[in-house]
Amino acid sequence: MKKFISLLLVAALVFAFAGCGSKDGGDAADVKSEGVMTYEEYVAAALDSEVVIETYVQAKQSWWDNQATVYTQDKDGGYFLYNMACSEEDYAKLTQGTKIKVTGYKAEWSGEVEIIDATFEIEDGNYVAKAEDVTSLLGTDELIAHQNKFVAFKGMTVEAAGQDADGNDVAFLYSWDGSGQDGDDLYFNVSLNGETYTFTVESYLCDNTTDVYNAVKSLNIGDTVDMEGFLYWYEGVNPHITSVTVK
């Protein structure tokens, strides 16, 4: 009897963990509800067409005037939700991993594919994406297929972002050309295999109180860094970095 009870408990534990795994996403398939597009169908949808997707909140950029801008992702790809209708109360509920069903229009602004004029409802489910290493895809045409995903870049070298008023090279700039101040977006350059890319700390996503903002302000030219962030696009790849580790 004791053996039976022990087996029963083990079995129960196994099922319980399996259940948790399914809730977290794990390897379980991301089955869409009826009338909801798969990521593949979303990619195939024409610009300006109505889209209905189910996705999971990964990070929130901003809320104002009952509109939220949110980075989301399902198990197949990323979706950037720009100025989605959202009350302040609902915005508080959009914690990392929250599953939402979104109805809106597919649009493209300066190369960034996004969903605009959207509404959403919260559903049961939770998934937090792990950063996918796309370092080797930098400079290739394949990178854009990962647009809006949470990604990682490893072993890149910090290059000069510009010059200060005295003409000295600096590792980062406030605003794209150094015309900004503390609290504005940070721009910094990192290179790999001789190619240089501009990465950004988007101040609405990570303001000047965050670790990443201060880590970038502490960078030195020549540092080797690992980074994570969202694969945003603006006239080319322009990742919104959320963490930087100097190696």
Added chain:
Amino acid sequence: MKKKVRAVLLTVLAAACGFVLAGCHGSKGLEAFVMPEEFDSAREYEITFWAKNDTNKTQTAIYEQAIADFEKLYPNITVNLRLYTDYGKIYNDVITNIATGTTPNVCITYPDHIATYLTGTNIVVPLEELAADEAYGLGGNKVLFDSPSVTEIIPQFLEECSFGGHYYALPYMRSTEACYINKTYVEALGYTLPKELTWDFIWEVSEAAMAQDESGNYLVNGQKVLIPFIYKSTDNMMIQMLHQKDAGYSTEDGDIYLFNDTTKELLLTIAEHGKTGAFSTFKISSYPANLLNAGQCIFAIDSTAGATWMGTNAPLLDISEDKVVEFETVVMKIPQFEPENPKMISQGPSLCIFNKNDSQEVLASWLFMQYLLTNEVQIAYSETEGYVPVTLKAQQSAEYQNYLARCGEDNGLHYEVKIKAAELLLNNVENTFVTPVFNGSASLRDAAGGLIENTVKSVRRGQEINDAYLEKLYADTMSLYRLDQLAGQNSSTSSGKADLGKLPKTSVILLAALIGAWVLITLYVVCSRVKKEKK
């Protein structure tokens, strides 16, 4: 990378509408500013200056230099600079800070925005007394720098800062809109640019440019992407189109006429070209300069203050260099309905002073504000973009005239497109106009742009744009921008024209009884007189 501006542009609405409607009624407010007899130079002052730059580090450097030079003259005044990259964010932050009593001292802003700030009590300082003061006024004898006199400010620009019976601002820089044209493509399509652009010409060329080959490449640029005509500021687009057609928009008293039949006609035309893809907007697609420079646009309308971003050799670039296409750039007036009678908007930053309990602090702010009108600042700042100095003193100076004369000498300071954009305004000041300023005019401006943005988005999504659509759009827009609630907000706005509906029954009975009583009284008096006469 100017993307942040897009995010902010769309966030202005709520704060503005809320403030417009609520104002500061009930709040105690500040005492009105009283001009001190003397500036107390024995005291230390710390003032804040909220400034706007066009994401241009030269402009930031000029502000910093101006502050350093001013502080040398007035070592007891410290100026703290806070930079913004768009007017909308300044507007939002000012409104937020009015509520907490933490407004800046000096602020770059638009008159439309000041009209909203004025709903509070003594929030913004009227400038007449300060400007006219013999010692510290414009050109005053105790001012420690070469300040312009009031007659040296371009009268038209100064007048734009007068509303509500006072001068609440001074102009800082002026610009207008220009059409930046890829002449190479226009000619490749078989057209010749006319002396004056018309809307018909732009629409015709833009539609002609939409021809594609079997692979989907546009014939004119050989690329998969082409938006022949793109407009940055659709509120300006609608306002200027209506003004050119002498159609209604608003009155000085705040009466709103935007939602009229001419607006509908214009929206139907815009929808027609939005549907084919020949026309789009900044909010829908991208920055006009990016598309123009990549050879993906033929007509880009943007501020003259955006000229340094325009053209193959533009000193400022927001796309990778390998994407830039070689073409000849021409700067022209915005298209017109009556080219012989051109009309274009006057815009650009103005300066205002926020009131404080300490009148000496206000006077210190005023001195700094005046300093921004000196030749040193005016000429340096205007040369960063297609801006025009606001004083005759600066415009007529040898330094500025030399700058203009060297147009096209290099692709930096003397970049041809930039100087031609500035000259466009210098040569057309008499053809410029501004819209009436009143509490709510900023919301009305947003609504004007919203009509175009929504129409173009809808038609791209396959919706039919017809009378029913436009009626609904009118109603939705009025409601969204709370324009339906503005009637009566400006004291003289409604002029008694507001439709208050039918009188209640009790009022009708009361009025009828009063009229009846007066009739009976009159009859009684008449009868009494007749009786008297008979006697």
